[in-house]
Amino acid sequence: MTRRSSCIGGARRVRALLLAGALLAAGGLSTGARAADAGSVDLGQEIARLQRAGLPAALEQRRQLLNGLQARLTPQDSRNALALRVLECQDPLEPETFLRGVEQTLKAGLEKDADRLLLLECAGRLQEPLRSAAAAIASYTEGIELARALKQEDMLLTLLGVRSGARSQTGQHALALTDALEAYRLAEARGTSDYGFALQNIGIAYRRIGELELAIQYLERSRQQSARLDRWDSLVSDLLQLAYSYHDLGQLDTAMALFRQVQQGAEARGDFANLAAALAGQAMSEVKAKRYTEALASASAARRAFDKVGITDRMPEFQRARALAGLGQHAEAARLFDALLPAWEAEGQTRYLAMLLESRAATRAALGQHAAAYADLRRYQTLREAQVSQQADQRSQWMRQQFDASQREQQIQALIAARRAQYLAIALALVLLVAVVAIAWRWRLRSRKYRDLALTDTLTGVANRRCVERYAQQCLASRRFGQHAVSLLMFDIDHFKRVNDQHGHAAGDLVIQRVAQTGKAQLRQGDLLGRVGGEEFLVVLPGTDADAARAVAERVRKAVQALDFGDVHPELRVTISLGFVAAGAAEGRDLAHWQACADAALYRAKQGGRNQVQG
Numbered sequence: 001m002t003r004r005s006s007c008i009g010g011a012r013r014v015r016a017l018l019l020a021g022a023l024l025a026a027g028g029l030s031t032g033a034r035a036a037d038a039g040s041v042d043l044g045q046e047i048a049r050l051q052r053a054g055l056p057a058a059l060e061q062r063r064q065l066l067n068g069l070q071a072r073l074t075p076q077d078s079r080n081a082l083a084l085r086v087l088e089c090q091d092p093l094e095p096e097t098f099l100r101g102v103e104q105t106l107k108a109g110l111e112k113d114a115d116r117l118l119l120l121e122c123a124g125r126l127q128e129p130l131r132s133a134a135a136a137i138a139s140y141t142e143g144i145e146l147a148r149a150l151k152q153e154d155m156l157l158t159l160l161g162v163r164s165g166a167r168s169q170t171g172q173h174a175l176a177l178t179d180a181l182e183a184y185r186l187a188e189a190r191g192t193s194d195y196g197f198a199l200q201n202i203g204i205a206y207r208r209i210g211e212l213e214l215a216i217q218y219l220e221r222s223r224q225q226s227a228r229l230d231r232w233d234s235l236v237s238d239l240l241q242l243a244y245s246y247h248d249l250g251q252l253d254t255a256m257a258l259f260r261q262v263q264q265g266a267e268a269r270g271d272f273a274n275l276a277a278a279l280a281g282q283a284m285s286e287v288k289a290k291r292y293t294e295a296l297a298s299a300s301a302a303r304r305a306f307d308k309v310g311i312t313d314r315m316p317e318f319q320r321a322r323a324l325a326g327l328g329q330h331a332e333a334a335r336l337f338d339a340l341l342p343a344w345e346a347e348g349q350t351r352y353l354a355m356l357l358e359s360r361a362a363t364r365a366a367l368g369q370h371a372a373a374y375a376d377l378r379r380y381q382t383l384r385e386a387q388v389s390q391q392a393d394q395r396s397q398w399m400r401q402q403f404d405a406s407q408r409e410q411q412i413q414a415l416i417a418a419r420r421a422q423y424l425a426i427a428l429a430l431v432l433l434v435a436v437v438a439i440a441w442r443w444r445l446r447s448r449k450y451r452d453l454a455l456t457d458t459l460t461g462v463a464n465r466r467c468v469e470r471y472a473q474q475c476l477a478s479r480r481f482g483q484h485a486v487s488l489l490m491f492d493i494d495h496f497k498r499v500n501d502q503h504g505h506a507a508g509d510l511v512i513q514r515v516a517q518t519g520k521a522q523l524r525q526g527d528l529l530g531r532v533g534g535e536e537f538l539v540v541l542p543g544t545d546a547d548a549a550r551a552v553a554e555r556v557r558k559a560v561q562a563l564d565f566g567d568v569h570p571e572l573r574v575t576i577s578l579g580f581v582a583a584g585a586a587e588g589r590d591l592a593h594w595q596a597c598a599d600a601a602l603y604r605a606k607q608g609g610r611n612q613v614q615g
Helices: 004-026 038-053 059-071 078-088 095-108 113-130 133-150 153-169 173-189 198-208 212-228 232-249 252-269 272-288 292-308 315-326 330-347 350-366 370-420 422-455 465-477 496-503 505-521 546-561 591-607
Strands: 484-493 528-531 536-542 576-584
Touching: 038 059, 038 078, 059 078, 078 113, 095 113, 113 133, 113 153, 133 153, 153 173, 153 198, 173 198, 198 212, 198 232, 212 232, 232 252, 232 272, 252 272, 272 292, 272 315, 292 315, 315 330, 315 350, 330 350, 350 370, 350 505, 370 505, 422 465, 465 484, 465 528, 465 536, 465 591, 484 496, 484 505, 484 546, 484 591, 496 505, 505 528, 505 536, 505 546, 536 546, 546 576, 576 591
Parallel strands: none
Antiparallel strands: 484 536, 484 576, 528 536
């Protein structure tokens, strides 16, 4: 079960608040006008109350309550029978048996479309964990079409929200975002301050296509809404998703503070599922921050919390393995990695598989298993490249959908306007032409952003040669930085061939990755580091004179010299040699000339004994 699944019960209870209104609108709950007797009225009111409050979490309490309500039903009370069935759908006593019954009822057919609509939502909710996301999406889609036909906006909002979540889980992030934004617009058009799950789903979809800043904006709005409406079950999802977003941005202190906030709230409420998810997230951020001992404690606590609610989530074991590797206990870490791999392969968890393979490659290299480490690293690169490509495809698909939707809306407006006034047709055509040109231009600008995804070096995650040299040319062409348009800094790894020869190519790749990320971390906003050769890097420093360039170069050199490669080999130490040149904006030389100057300075640093800066 994934971390999102730990919140599924809470999400169901929040959706039940929306369903209660839909049931009343559909006639699914008895009222005084519909009831055959006072007992039926009382039963209908009790079911309506439970729809709003939710079922007890304890299984035995839930069993006694549902059995008691069932015993009060009469054979003629079909409305309350349906309402009770939808109520139990929140948290069935026997989920598989219950779902089979719902599916059989849907297959057999119901007299009223409104009744079918309620059971379609119920079926989808249970099919998602018990069947497949595809089966759930099919039920949600039929329900959405039916809700549109019946003009039931409450159910339409609910179904768009749950289909958005299911599509996001299957990697259909562009479609998920489309659903979430439609739900948001519907809620906004109704003038409500309660957007349900729309804000949260938009944030999650943006996060999964890599738009982290946009994700944080919507998730923060959702968090404020959940806190204002006192909805813990949606608030906890907002906080977790915000924490994951800040973790992905590298803002680990903020991420860990959010994880701790979830832990405190979950402990106070006895919510072990979300407590476990927060602890697992805490361990993940602690590993990234190299706080390995604390990560071990968090991972163990997460495992205990998951066990209390019977959730088989493997993230605690993965974070435990990474923490053990960080502490140098590579044999035990390798054993845990090996145990996790088949399970995640069987579940198709490609994102987690990529993380596992990258971590296991470093562990295997530390154990001297260089061939196996290299195989893991190659497989990781394949998965990572596929993920980056899929993310770019989803972004492009989203942009195409937005563009197509804009065009369709304009065509409709053009038709309405033409029917109202034929004599304005020519003027309207001109307006539409300008609008289409403007949209096409915006699309071109946005598409350029996504093409830049192809300008990243897949091994290191920094800019590739094409990207960094293009940036350097742009800076050289600009005079806005004053006397010095740009300084160029070139460096490579000293004696890198020895690393490959003595420790293997997998270890060499890890060295290149860490040097690149360490160098990048020392730069200022606006600076750009790119990999231009095997172990050679170019850094572009806009608006930087020779003294400032030397200071940056020394900072990079010292940071690399301080790197710990104990997980590769206890005696491995890595240094770099650097050369720089301050390129004048008015000197009229091209990039090749200034690169040659920086390269000559790098050569002098090598000749001078390496691990130094020359300019």
